[in-house]
Amino acid sequence: MAKATAVCTCAKCGATFEVTAAKYNRRKADSWKAWAESNYDECPDCYKIRKQQEREAANTAAAEKAKGAGLPDLTGSEKQIAWATKIRQDFIDEYFPLDQLTEEGRGILMIWLGEHPDSRFWIDNRELTGTLYMKFRKWYENRVKTENTPEGVSSVASSEA
Helix, strand or coil, rough: EEEEEEEEECCCCCCCEEEEEECCCHHHHHHHHHHHHCCCCEEECHHHHHHHHHHHHHHHHHHHHHHCCCCCCCCHHHHHHHHHHHHHHHHHHHCCCCHHHHHHHHHHHHHHCCCEEEEEHHCCCCCCCCHHHHHHHHHHHHHHHHCCCCHHHHHHHHCCC
């Protein structure tokens, strides 16, 4: 094993920082060091700031989209609401694109969303979008379903199943 330590310079703030990797032999370690010194151009602090700005922008976009669509407000702390709003919007975009739902399908989805206003629900289920979809389907079948499934919900929902 050979350890490679590259000293890099941040293109944004000019700070120097080290990046380390373990390689199988000295030749590979030296090769990686040369590559890292020419390709790593963002220090850990600038990386954290950039990722935070990206998260904030995504959360703001999701909040604006939710407000424009008339989605129910979420409850929780400010950070929880911002994060849960993005999670909920990603779920809706994936399984129930609002522009593809009929009025009846949209109404049914809004009822279900209204029953899940807690940010914690969305955060706790963030990795389980397929499970969330199944929870919606089960709720729909138990509570709202009539003999004729509304066209808007069934066409969008069945295409993802």
